[in-house]
Amino acid sequence: MELNKQSDWVARSLRSVWHPCTQMQHHETVPLIPVKSGKGAWLYDHEGRRYLDAISSWWVNLFGHANPRINAALKDQLDTLEHAMLAGFTHEPVIELSEKLSALTGHVLGHSFYASDGASAVEIALKMSFHSWRNNGKSGKQEFVCLKGSYHGETIGALAVTDVALFKDAYGPLLRASQTVMSPDARNAAPGETAEDMAHKAAADVERLFIERADKIAAIIIEPLVQCATGMAMHDPLYLKLVRELCDRHSVHLILDEIAVGCGRTGTFFACEQAGVWPDFLCLSKGISGGYLPLSLVMTRDEIYQSFYSNDVTRGFLHSHSYTGNPLACRAALATLQIFEEDDVLAANRVKAARLTAALQPLAQHKQVRNFRQRGMIWAFDAIDATPDFSRRFFATAVEHELLMRPIGSTVYMMPPYILNDEEIDGLAANTLAVFDKVMAG
Numbered sequence: 001m002e003l004n005k006q007s008d009w010v011a012r013s014l015r016s017v018w019h020p021c022t023q024m025q026h027h028e029t030v031p032l033i034p035v036k037s038g039k040g041a042w043l044y045d046h047e048g049r050r051y052l053d054a055i056s057s058w059w060v061n062l063f064g065h066a067n068p069r070i071n072a073a074l075k076d077q078l079d080t081l082e083h084a085m086l087a088g089f090t091h092e093p094v095i096e097l098s099e100k101l102s103a104l105t106g107h108v109l110g111h112s113f114y115a116s117d118g119a120s121a122v123e124i125a126l127k128m129s130f131h132s133w134r135n136n137g138k139s140g141k142q143e144f145v146c147l148k149g150s151y152h153g154e155t156i157g158a159l160a161v162t163d164v165a166l167f168k169d170a171y172g173p174l175l176r177a178s179q180t181v182m183s184p185d186a187r188n189a190a191p192g193e194t195a196e197d198m199a200h201k202a203a204a205d206v207e208r209l210f211i212e213r214a215d216k217i218a219a220i221i222i223e224p225l226v227q228c229a230t231g232m233a234m235h236d237p238l239y240l241k242l243v244r245e246l247c248d249r250h251s252v253h254l255i256l257d258e259i260a261v262g263c264g265r266t267g268t269f270f271a272c273e274q275a276g277v278w279p280d281f282l283c284l285s286k287g288i289s290g291g292y293l294p295l296s297l298v299m300t301r302d303e304i305y306q307s308f309y310s311n312d313v314t315r316g317f318l319h320s321h322s323y324t325g326n327p328l329a330c331r332a333a334l335a336t337l338q339i340f341e342e343d344d345v346l347a348a349n350r351v352k353a354a355r356l357t358a359a360l361q362p363l364a365q366h367k368q369v370r371n372f373r374q375r376g377m378i379w380a381f382d383a384i385d386a387t388p389d390f391s392r393r394f395f396a397t398a399v400e401h402e403l404l405m406r407p408i409g410s411t412v413y414m415m416p417p418y419i420l421n422d423e424e425i426d427g428l429a430a431n432t433l434a435v436f437d438k439v440m441a442g
């Protein structure tokens with residue numbers, strides 16, 4: 001007797017796999033899709049149905065699934081060196097990647113420290129900031145500042161600088177307190193106010209805090225241009241410029257979390273380029289390996305690096321992860337950067353973005369939509385009067401329309417891979433409208 005493979009995989013998964021960011025009981029009504037394969041922007045299940053990966057599989061996949069160029073680089077690397085520890089040893093992929101990334105910052109951020117996931121990169125940046133101040137005789141600088149609605153990951157340290165109640169509240173008793181300042185989210189502008197006005201207001205909030213207690217603050221951490229996980233809250237680049245000036249004036253480190261917004265997502269390779277500033281620490285992950293392998297890193301300045309450079313082992317940064325600088329992941333990242341160079345991806349994305357924005361106009365003008373917004377390769381809008389289960393119903397309806405999309409609360413967003421063709425762009429817009437209408441009609 002032939003087994004229904006699809007339902008078999010679902011049942012086995014639900015029995016043994018504890019899925020992330022999921023109330024498992026919801027799978028009694030929300031479908032679980034067993035993915036058999038991926039090609040380009042599409043994922044395929046065991047029954048041959050396909051799903052356009054409109055959110056790049058949690059924002060990691062830049063150049064499609066089974067990308068031939070990244071595949072070839074990985075196959076070659078696999079036959080050369082799969083892994084070697086990075087303490088006492090080094091290797092070509094990690095050196096080349098560090099050099100290339102440094103060059104992309106004009107060598108301002110010339111030192112890269114590696115880990116595997118985004119939250120670990122955030123932990124590293126927080127620890128490095130504190131330790132650097134301590135090595136410089138300022139051990140009283142122990143606090144961190146984050147933005148309202150910020151999301152920087154879910155390990156204990158990263159969660160302390162995250163301000164999303166759904167993820168944070170249950171673990172409140174475990175977390176170190178941090179200072180929270182207002183978000184420059186342009187949606188909160190009062191009538192007659194601009195996004196730039198919001199940037200000034202939010203920067204004034206930072207200034208108030210710095211005047212009061214900069215001697216106790218090690219760093220402020222910001223997700224530049226788009227606070228993604230809180231619901232694609234976008235702000236004016238001016239905010240970053242103003243905060244950079246405040247950090248310089250009050251001796252506070254600036255950590256920019258470009259885990260989601262880096263790698264071309266906002267239109268420039270690094271989001272902070274649009275503000276003309278560099279941070280003291282820049283966290284990268286997700287797209288840097290093309291969505292292939294877990295890789296994260298923190299890039300920092302020479303002054304920070306020098307503050308650890310000593311004969312004394314305890315002044316060193318002794319943090320480590322077993323897979324630090326994994327050669328396969330670094331090689332995937334090098335192949336990803338090569339595609340950026342060879343295909344002039346940032347320019348090509350501007351053309352794709354204009355087409356998708358135009359195709360989404362029926363949604364932008366929809367009477368049940370507010371705050372339609374776009375930056376680079378991120379689109380979002382908020383549903384008016386969405387029901388509490390809007391996100392789940394949208395997901396379930398989207399899969400019926402060949403789409404992988406997961407709204408955040410009542411915010412529908414798209415973060416597609418950079419390889420959509422015209423037909424896929426138009427299909428994405430038309431299907432999103434159809435799904436939205438169906439869900440809003442109940």
Ligand SMILES: Cc1ncc(COP(=O)(O)O)c(C=O)c1O
Pocket residue numbers: 117118119120122151152153154223228229257258259260261285286
């Ligand atoms: C801005 C930002 N920082 C940190 C993280 C944490 O990354 P990871 O899920 O790889 O730990 C995420 C993940 O979505 C993120 O969006």
